[in-house]
Amino acid sequence: MSEKLQARRQLYPLLGILSTVITMVFGLITAKSDVCLAYLAAIWLLLLLFGYWRACLAVLPAAAGMCAFLAGITYAVSRDVPSTLAAVNRILSVCIAVIPGLGMQPVNLVRNFSALKMPRMLTLGMMITLNFFPLLGLEVARVREAMKTRGAGSLLQPRVFYRAFLLPLVVRLVNISDTLSLSVETRGFSAEKGAAYSVYKTVRMHPADLVYFGAVLLLSIWVVIV
């Protein structure tokens, strides 16, 4: 998830995830309905209004490409216009449903889970997984640099890949894991049930979040009734 796509004022993470699931499920269920396209357009506009314009615009080229390709295949296979339109609706429902996720700062989701007293194991795991992505890129670059220095050969050779790249990378991962777990334990993290902890920055629900979620629910009910 690129930082460039993140909205300035983000929705309450849990409501964002719920709206993702609702949009996708209702979009897929009502894909054959005539009003599904209007429903998806309304959700897209709603997200645009709520500040997710970067993510809203970013999904457009991807959605257009996928629609052209996949709906083209559906038409070639079935020669049926309603089936092709249903395929377009399904692709769009997936593309529009991911917008809240694209525009969300992942750490807010972790904070949200922590504030809701979700299992510590889960929030800690999420936090580490999130923060590990950039570190992994650095580690890979270091291992490759070491390979070059040693003149280990090409990564395309399976033996070289295994001995000179994969094994050192896993060794680094194990070492990082050992250091990180020591560091985490030193900072008082505990897997014990009932261990007290606080959240540095709490994510609060605002009236605007409820308005957004209410609108998504109303639209979803409308698309089923119509």
Place this chain on the structure above:
Amino acid sequence: MKQPIFEKLKIKDIVFLAIMAAVTLCTCAVMPLVASLQTMVFGIAQVVTSLQISVFFSIGLMKVRKVGSLLILSVLMGLFELMMAPAMFFSNIIIGLFLELFAIIVFRGYHSDRAVFFTVLLFNPLSLPFNVLYNYLFGREAMVAVLTATPWLTVVMTLAVIAITALGAFLGIKISKELQKSGVMKK
């Protein structure tokens, strides 16, 4: 002495599993490159991600040989996939739960290498029927048609997923054993 089936997960176990999940997620980022081919070639997404998932999952299970490890790996992967493809999240959780039960019933946990190998071996191939079921339920005609359009290709791709997963699981176990022998990886 008989080893207990259920052992408490420690912080260091969760940290290692989270790192393995992160590495698996990163290396599986090649999947979107073939996403458009899913309507033409059955199981193409599983073929390109099987090796990474099986290598890193087996390393994770070789170090943290406790019941729940595979589920934690699947949940951590699934939570990030939830924002991109909810179907993958449900697939991961259901398969993770099923395989945990399988490991408990058949192998009494992950104490043996055989348990690690077979559990990881089943992880990717099981996502194939799940995907078919999902596409049937949501009526993705083009995706379902792929399954029956070229049956030989479906069989070849399924066998390829199994073979690649077996290779990955074997490699993961081999790497872990080498690291355990050298003292880098402690159980």
